[in-house]
Amino acid sequence: xxxxxxxxxxxxxxxxxxxxxxxxxxxxxxxxxxxxxxxxxxxxxxxxxxxxxxxxxxxxxxxxxxxxxxxxxxxxxxxxxxxxxxxxxxxxxxxxxxxxxxxxxxxx
Amino acid sequence: xxxxxxxxxxxxxxxxxxxxxxxxxxxxxxxxxxxxxxxxxxxxxxxxxxxxxxxxxxxxxxxxxxxxxxxxxxxxxxxxxxxxxxxxxxxxxxxxxxxxxxxxxxxxxxxxxxx
Numbered sequence: 001x002x003x004x005x006x007x008x009x010x011x012x013x014x015x016x017x018x019x020x021x022x023x024x025x026x027x028x029x030x031x032x033x034x035x036x037x038x039x040x041x042x043x044x045x046x047x048x049x050x051x052x053x054x055x056x057x058x059x060x061x062x063x064x065x066x067x068x069x070x071x072x073x074x075x076x077x078x079x080x081x082x083x084x085x086x087x088x089x090x091x092x093x094x095x096x097x098x099x100x101x102x103x104x105x106x107x108x
Numbered sequence: 109x110x111x112x113x114x115x116x117x118x119x120x121x122x123x124x125x126x127x128x129x130x131x132x133x134x135x136x137x138x139x140x141x142x143x144x145x146x147x148x149x150x151x152x153x154x155x156x157x158x159x160x161x162x163x164x165x166x167x168x169x170x171x172x173x174x175x176x177x178x179x180x181x182x183x184x185x186x187x188x189x190x191x192x193x194x195x196x197x198x199x200x201x202x203x204x205x206x207x208x209x210x211x212x213x214x215x216x217x218x219x220x221x222x223x
Contacts, residue, residue: 045212094203095163
């Protein structure tokens with residue numbers, strides 16, 4: 001199976017910038033998803049990267065390097081409501097495999 | 109557009125009992141997935157359907173878990189008999205194609221507690 005690694009927990013301050021890294025195995029790779037999941041809720045789609053580079057969507061940006069098997073999610077101007085788990089997921093074929101998730105805590 | 113519907117929302121059963129979960133995907137979505145998410149972990153794929161056929165069930169514990177999608181629309185996931193380690197959230201997701209702006213849409217999940 002796919003081996004997807006991301007930090008277990010991160011803490012950041014309201015208004016700051018945080019980068020959540022993710023590494024994955026490259027065999028059969030199609031694309032890389034980021035999902036946000038608040039406690040007790042379903043994952044919600046944030047971004048999907050296929051090509052190398054940075055894609056920006058408002059306060060959230062996602063970066064992909066296919067050759068390095070590496071991605072990151074960048075969150076700017078952090079708000080308290082950004083406290084959640086962030087799931088990195090690799091798509092290979094038509095299958096989505098998740099990492100363990102990074103629990104982000106935003107403090108005032 | 110209606111989302112992915114799942115029921116029940118919560119279920120508490122005793123070990124060795126049986127339980128079934130239901131999922132109705134987004135209309136027109138050919139691919140349906142069942143994931144198991146244990147507290148503090150990422151979702152783990154149990155089974156993937158394409159219409160009414162199974163694409164991948166390599167991580168489904170087939171001695172106790174079963175799933176079907178007979179008409180290629182809604183799906184049920186069953187556990188019989190349940191074990192304590194089956195306590196988790198069971199998420200259903202569906203997708204139409206690899207649309208980068210849409211992704212895979214998840215239902216709210218069924219939280220199962222086995223006591």
